[in-house]
Amino acid sequence: MEKKKTISEVIKVRDLVSHYGERQILNDINLTIKQGEVMVIMGGSGSGKTTLLRTMLGLNTPTNGDIELMNKSIIGLSTPELYKIRQQFGVSFQGGALFSSMSVRENIQLPLNEHTRLDQKTMDIMCRLKLEVVNLSGFENLMPAELSGGMLKRVALARAIIMDPKLLFFDEPSAGLDPVVSAELDELIVKLKNAMNMTIIVVTHELESAFRIADRITVLDQGSVLITGTVDEVKNCENERVQNLLNRRPRNENVDADEYLKRLTGSM
Amino acid sequence: MKKSMLEFTVGVFMIVGLVSFSYLAITVGGTDWFSDQNYKVKARFNSIAGLKEGAVVEIAGVRVGKVEKIKLDKNEFEAEVLLSIVNGIKLQDDTIASIRTAGIIGDRFVNIKPGGSDETINPGGMIIETESAISLEELISKYIFESGK
Amino acid sequence: MIKESVTRFGRKGVDFIETTGMMGVFLFNCFYHVFRPPHKIFSIIKQIHFIGARSTIVIVFTGLFTGMVLALQGYHNLKDFGSTDLLGSAVGLGLIQELGPVLTALMVIGRAGSAMCAEIGIMRHSEQIDALECMGIDPYRFLMVPKFIAAIISLPILTFIFDIAGILGGYLVGVVLMGVSEGSYFQGMYNSVDWADVQLGFVKSLIFAILIVWIATFKGYFLHILKSGGHGAEGVSRVTTDTVVLSSVMILASDYLVGTIML
Incomplete structure (x- = not known):
């Protein structure tokens, strides 16, 4: 019984604290993500959501706290061990992060090329399959520079799922996209969850898209978790700061311009 | 493609x-990577002033080898020069090795004047007859000294 | 007041030591992977094509003109002493020991070093390096190793091509134009240039190859951490400028250093 329970929790974040230089970015974050759900991490700019994502991926080292991916702590792992764990999950970055010197096909096949010994024909079939999933069949031979923003993100998604990961991280799926394309991407995320039973972590600041796709939402503000709960729970939350975020009200504080600039540049 | x-x-x-x-x-x-068709002979000089390792060894103006190594014989205070000579060129044991200069300020090189003996020098052997480097300064001072007399 | 400036000076010193340490660790990481095959042969070939093959024409021309200038200068200086016979050896030694390796390295910095730095800087900026790490692909292995191996192969070849182009340029001016005898030009060169001189040029070009790739990739890779870096297009351009300046200076400094050690 005990074992079954632990498997259902894919990511556990405990007491996470992170600093950038002198500045504290994350303040005592606790978060549990369950198998097969879409967890949206939401917050405004500078709320620390990207830092949280990068720390979960092992790209940033936290000051304190622990992160377990699939029951294995990733803090203090050696680089090769980290690479091994990362092969089990897919990441789609904000701008797509496609390699501009490689065609769409080469980009998508890169993980296969590096980690498997499949022959070219098999890889081509797998590539076509994943492009089908993201509705981009026939785009294999184009270069990233020839694609639009939405297409780039979908290709990045195809690359992220080429190894059939259990866990998918998605950084700002709707940033810089028009509402229609953004909605398409949201649909795609839900489709992936239902069809392939993936656990998906999405970082976004877009309310609409968050409500569309989320099973649960974590609201982050100034480095702390305000609330974690279902869409309805978040919508009905009484917390003033959550309501401010939901209603897009500007923060009710007197911001001194000089002080704000100092906070941005990190020079005290 | x-x-x-x-x-x-x-x-x-x-x-x-x-x-x-x-x-x-x-x-x-x-x-001389592709040719260890070289053999070494030694020669002693009173003075080699200006001769450098790697300098050319010539017979009748044709390059036949090079200076491999130069060291000082501490007992005799003579310069001992190791020459590497292309195989197939036999040096008679009355061969004369002399140090010459190409032009007035050119590089020093070793000139070998073949002898007439039937005996040849074996690899590792020694050229006995040598002529040391001619020092321009010495020549000039000698000339001045003698004409002054 | 005084305390402040001392503090600032101290911070500069700490920064410098930190950066130097980072560069050392970076180079160690790169070489750790260089010596751990298997490597992707095709990526190495692609890099040789970029660093080496596509620089050939430029190198031939710079070599040619360098040799011509050397011969012109040398001829006028030697003519006064009546020893134009030494022209071949002057041109040959100058090219093979010094100018060949140094000028080739400077040309490669301009052509390939800056491009390498910008390429990796942009990859860092657009999260491509993060993406690599997240796919479980080691960026050192994937990005740096082919560049290092390609440069170590390409630079000596380019240097040899430069030397020969230079010798030819010297021949054109010295023999064809100024009328030094062909025999004395070549024979003088053959006699004065030793295997040790060719070796010196070779060793220099190897060291320069490592220096160029080291500085360029380091500056690009740590774009986000370096003082002069920072994100964005401006950061990339600053880091690229840094790369060109620093590696040019390092080339000349290490040229002197190698010269004193090996001569």
Whole structure:
């Protein structure tokens, strides 16, 4: 019984604290993500959501706290061990992060090329399959520079799922996209969850898209978790700061311009 | 198609590099990698003033080897020079080795004047008859000194 | 007041030591992977094509003109002493020991070093390096190793091509134009240039190859940490400028250093 329970929790974040230089970015974050759900991490700019994502991926080292991916702590792992764990999950970055010197096909096949010994024909079939999933069949031979923003993100998604990961991280799926394309991407995320039973972590600041796709939402503000709960729970939350975020009200504080600039540049 | 073109270009580049290297190393640099058809003989000089390791050894103006090593004999205070000579060139035991200068300010080299003996010097042997370097300064001072007398 | 400036000076010193340490660790990481095959042969070939093959024409021309200038200068200086016979050896030694390796390295910095730095800087900026790490692909292995191996192969070849182009340029001016005898030009060169001189040029070009790739990739890779870096297009351009300046200076400094050690 005990074992079954632990498997259902894919990511556990405990007491996470992170600093950038002198500045504290994350303040005592606790978060549990369950198998097969879409967890949206939401917050405004500078709320620390990207830092949280990068720390979960092992790209940033936290000051304190622990992160377990699939029951294995990733803090203090050696680089090769980290690479091994990362092969089990897919990441789609904000701008797509496609390699501009490689065609769409080469980009998508890169993980296969590096980690498997499949022959070219098999890889081509797998590539076509994943492009089908993201509705981009026939785009294999184009270069990233020839694609639009939405297409780039979908290709990045195809690359992220080429190894059939259990866990998918998605950084700002709707940033810089028009509402229609953004909605398409949201649909795609839900489709992936239902069809392939993936656990998906999405970082976004877009309310609409968050409500569309989320099973649960974590609201982050100034480095702390305000609330974690279902869409309805978040919508009905009484917390003033959550309501401010939901209603897009500007923060009710007197911001001194000089002080704000100092906070941005990190020079005290 | 594109890939093979790339590989072809790189191949040509590497071949050009190899050819250039061989030219520089063998012709210009004069390595003797491919020939250990050399043998060594020693020669002693009172003075070798200005002779350097790697200098040319000539017979009748033709290059036949080079100066391998120079050291001082601490007992006799003479310079001991190790010459490496191309195989097939036999030196008689009354051969004379002398140190010459190419032009007035040119490089020093070792000139070998063949002898007439039937005996040849074996590898590792010694050229007994030598002429030391002619020092221009000495010649001039001698001339001034003698004419003053 | 005084305390402040001392503090600032101290911070500069700490920064410098930190950066130097980072560069050392970076180079160690790169070489750790260079010596751990298997390597992707095709990526190496692609890099040789970029660093080496496509620089050939430029190198031939710079070599040619360098040799011509050397011969012109040398001829006028030697003519006064009546020893134009030494022209070949002057041109040959100058090219093979010094100018060949140094000028080739400077040309490669301009052509390939800056491009390498910008390429990796942009990859860092657009999260491509993070993406690599997240795919479980080691960026050192994937990005740096082919560049290092390609440069170590390409630079000596380019240097040899430069030397020969220079010798030819010297021949054109010295022999064809100024009328030094062909025999004395070549024979003088053959006699004065030793295998040790060719070796010196070779060793220099190897060291320069490592220096160029080291500085360029380091500056690009740590774009986000370096003082002069920072994100964005401006950061990339600053780091690229840094790369060109620093590696040019390092080339000349290490040229002197190698010269004193090996001569």
